Amino acid sequence: MRHVFQYIDDHRDEILNDFFTFLRKPSISATNTGLEECCDLLIRLMADDGLPVRKMAVDHGPPLVFSQIPSKMSPRTLLCYAHYDVQPVEPLDRWISPPFEPTIRDGVIYARGATDNKSGALAFWKAAQAHLAVRGDVPCNLKLVIEGEEEMGSPHFLPLGRAERRAPRMRCVHVPGRTRRSLDQAAGDQAGHQGNPLRRVPPEDE
Secondary structure, X not given: OHHHHHHHHHOHHHHHHHHHHHHOOOOEHHHOEOHHHHHHHHHHHHHHOOOOOEEEEEOOEEEEEEEEEOOOOOOOEEEEEEEOOEOOOOOHHHOOOOOOOOEEEOOEEXXXXXXXXXXXXXXXXXXXXXXXXXXXXXXXXXXXXXXXXXXXXOOOHHHHHHHOOOOOOOOEEEOOOOOOXXXXXXXXXXXXOOOOOOOOOOOOOO
């Protein structure tokens, strides 16, 4: 892992530039502001890093960003969930700097979505890109799922998961800000993850 971490450190400025570009794009799900444009931007940023990525249509909702990265090292599959939508920015007079103009103060990045949850999406795709650049492979099969209405409770995400019967099953799910959990433990949970994306996901061998 040392070489992967070193690669990330060596490309810090490029990663920050992509992050700031991502943060500058408004994507407020409550008002349907900029969601399609932010989705397209995210796909372009991930594709520019060499990741296989595509847009998935969601009935009555904003599109989903999906990336599937196969591994030669392990048959296991990890689902990485994040979201590109953000909360409204009002009241504007409470902001020291504009909400969609990322600013570094005392070593901290301030912008709407800087922690919830555009940083989570960035962490997943940049980690995958670093592994591919250094090792030519990822430690396990990765499925990156980045939705656009988590801040509204993901009303159209769960029906999409139910309809996508052909989606490969996976053993583990990771949500930024939460502990990675085995799906054996998470099975049956109704609100175990941000956005409630999973109620029941069978293990691979079930």
